[in-house]
Amino acid sequence: MTGISTHVLDTSLGRPAAGVPVELAVRTEDGWQALGASATDADGRVADLPAVAAGSVVRLRFDSAAYHAGSGQQPFFPEVSVVFAVAPGQRHYHVPLLLNPFGYSVYRGS
Secondary structure (H helix, E strand, O other), X not given: OEEEEEEEEEOOOOEEOOOOEEEEEEEEOOEEEEEEEEEXXXXXXXXXXXXXXXXXXXXXXXXXXXXXXXXXXXXXXXXXXEEEEOOOOOOEXXXXXXXXXXXXXXXXXX
């Protein structure tokens, strides 16, 4: 099994994005199956998502509209979906998201 973690940084404010809802799903023959959900903590991190099987295709879905609503901003991207393949032999993936109301960037962290 492979662990998945993430964190979200609000690049418009220069600080961690607390309270961002995050869902972890795995692709099946019938579509996406949600495995777990959480929200970023005060440091913008989520570490309590369930592990996934090697060889899975995984989606992290970030509810950016819910996050930006707290600041009164209307985001251009109401959600961010990050889909990636879990390679055999990988023990952990960390997937950071850099977020602002009009853009985002994502990468495989360490």
